[in-house]
Amino acid sequence: MKPISFLLLLTLSLLGQGCVREKVEIPAQVAGLAPVYFEGDWKAVQSEPPRPIGRLYKLYYKDGYIFAGESQQGIHIIDNSNPSMPEKVGFIRIIGNSDIAIRGNVLYANNLTDLLALDISEIANVRVLSRVENAFPGLAGGSLPEDYVGFFECPDPNMGVVIGWSEQIIREPQCWQ
Secondary structure (H helix, E strand, O other): OOOHHHHHHHHHHHHHHHHHOOOOOOOOEEEEEEEEEEOOOOOEEEEEOOOOOOOOEEEEEEEEEEEEEEEOOOEEEEEOOOOOEEEEEEEEOOOOOOEEEOOOEEEEEEEEEOOEEEOOOOHOEEEEEEEEEEOOOHHOOOOOOOOOEEOOOOHHHHHHHEEEEEEEEEOOOOOOO
């Protein structure tokens, strides 16, 4: 048998095995995750007092400040002018935020599907410069639980925007990963 024929047969046999799917038995109830929905206007961007830091995803350092993104919640602002005693000075609430970038005095962030440009030249007075609506249409359906394997309640877009997940007993779950 020529090497090319052997490779072709091997490839075809491996492709056939890749189509086998494991059948999942759905339990009547199981410990899993349920979506937490945001109540209110998800487009409202607000400066707020400092708050405890939860799940961080990205850090930026600019002019003595650390901008620490918190998944789906917004951005913590930390004064790091004295590195031995960093001080939380504020929080910018941006619902559905999952990425940030800074160029000059403009902080770019997503607000679910929209792209925001925020003026950060005055840390105490952060303001929205512009909004590009539906710049990220793929983020419209809400997020699925990250780094999770197991059953969860399927997000319902009619219930609002998913901003987190909580552990609960799920009855007849239809979603798993």
